[in-house]
Amino acid sequence: MQRRKFLTLIGGGVVLAAGGASAFVATRTPTEALAPWDAAGAAQYDDPRLHALSYAVLAPNPHNRQPWKVKLRGAEAFELYFDTDRQLPHTDPFDRQLTIGLGCFLELMEMAANSVGFAVATELFPAGHDPAALDRRPVAHVTFSGAATSADPLFAYALQRRSTKQPYDTTRPVPRDVLQRAMSAVRIAQAGGSTEAELTQYLRDLTEQALLIEIETPHTYKESVDLFRIGKAEVNANPDGISFSGPMFESLRLAGVLSRETVTDPSSVAYRGGIDAVTTNCRTSMGHIWLVTETNTRLDQIAVGRDWLRLNLATTREGLGLHPMSQALQEYPEMAALYADAHRRLAPDGGTVQMLGRIGYGPTVPASPRWPIEAKLVSD
Template sequence: MTTTRLVPVETLHKIVEIATRAPSVHNTQPWRWRGGSQMLELFADPSRQLRETDPDGRNLTLSCGAALHHAQVAAEALGWETQVSRHPDPAQPELLARLVLSPGPPPATAEDTLAALDRRCTDRRRFTAWPVPEERQAHLARLANHWGARAVALTDESERFIAERLVRTAHRVQSADAAAQAEQAAWRHRGVEDGVPADALPGAADLVGAHRNRFEGAGDDTSDPDLEASDGLLVFFDTRDDAAAWLRAGEGLGAMWLAATTGGLALVPLSQVIEVPETRAAFQTEVLGSLAHPLLLVRVGWRSTSRPPPARTPRRPVSEVLELA
């Protein structure tokens, strides 16, 4: 006869603490957690949704998916297996996932995994000139696919050119949108718990030769550097453009980012091209051949080993995001 083992409150706190280190758009941290004696539930937090640039909640759900990935990996590293039900209650659309926890042996790589989860961050500084091999890009895509997402590396020159052009167009459209710019500004230099602080953004020296990021002003197409042949570009896609696909894509993003971190790579999401309806539609037609919906584009490159890591973006305390039943 087997007995049920309750999950210590300290363990629930630790899993959620690690999960909330996941990336989120503008560091909005749009999640809430509820913990019980043997489970954790993940909820979307609509109060933290970007209404101007993410009216459908795509980026919000992707962000929550990354946190869901981190929670599963953290639980396993701490000696707890997880059984995950995604969207378990249609009457509660904000309830994205329920994790049932049971004791299990931690993997041999547990210590390294926890260290990588702690190191993971968004590094917006310029990449090195070393090329990212196609096999390395394919490996990252396979890891995302293993988590139920759909991702592929864009290695064809014409596809990469189109993708880069659409990223520039989306950046220009959003830069001319006063409401979108005000929303972005509201999440910069916000405080000590969320948002993107100044020291997490590249300085002037780091911007020389770097690709434009969403926190810079817009310029014309000729003012931006061409897509470097050394960069990797990967796209998350799905035949459906709904919350289930977004959540899975977020889990795949978490897996991809963790692998990039352990492998010395930097990953930068390029979500603007999906946020702007016209460039999202063009990407679907011109890059994906109208066969699937684009969900997220990411750029991958080698981190410089001669520079210290960038400043970490802040996180809300666990007490603000975890409710214990």
């Protein structure tokens, strides 16, 4: 939420805390929840697997669920598992988007391993998988070796990567060559992208309508609200889900404007401000990027995750903001009409549109909270 949004809320009746309370809110950065960004690759990781995994936990993933669990195997291998407690049954009923997040994790892990001279061999779903839902079988078995390898140039942007969920500068168009350079990072999926005015406006409207459907459908919106972390204490205690931290949100919390109750009340300032914020994001999109696969298997979804991570790093390299806006691609009944419309427009020759994101030049945004890799290690 920008300062303009906050001033709008003040106009609606919010009074900022004064004196000691103001000093209190000024110190509300959730430093514990952000510590994994500083710990990535730190000297304490003598084990190359932990070095690589300390980066992998920073990968983008839906609703910041961080749905990964890791079992170390022997001295050179690990198994990646899906945390079945982190499913999104209403907005991601087949775990497709969460599988894409696991693909992001694997790609960033491999980049980090390569950066210190380790090659990795990855066997996906060694015990099989269910196309209807992920389960407790391993997602991947990964083996490290000291074989000569080189760092991917994109890895240099791993710690700068963000999902820029803010309005973009509508006076600054995205040059076509910049878009093409970013898209060239995609290796497996079919990448599409456009900054053309008519298609940009169509996708602005599509993404706005999809967000409103998700918010106005009680069970899908509640799925998000249940994952809200409001204020420093909640974010540090649970550095996953959708975080609202920093002086602005802390002030709203203290004033009683921002709570789980107010964000579900359509008559409240918090609800109306939230609608305004997300629709403004859609309306300031300066172009879009999407990824399509011919089929929609678990292997396709992992591959898309790998490419989405690469696309995130490539847009970071180009100074572009990238914000996933895949609500119209979600497979639940209330979204069916927009799902079909998006596929007619973005995949006219068939296939599955797996990811859609808005691009543009936006402000610098803080990192998202993360659990450290140590919290994600499990034993038999």
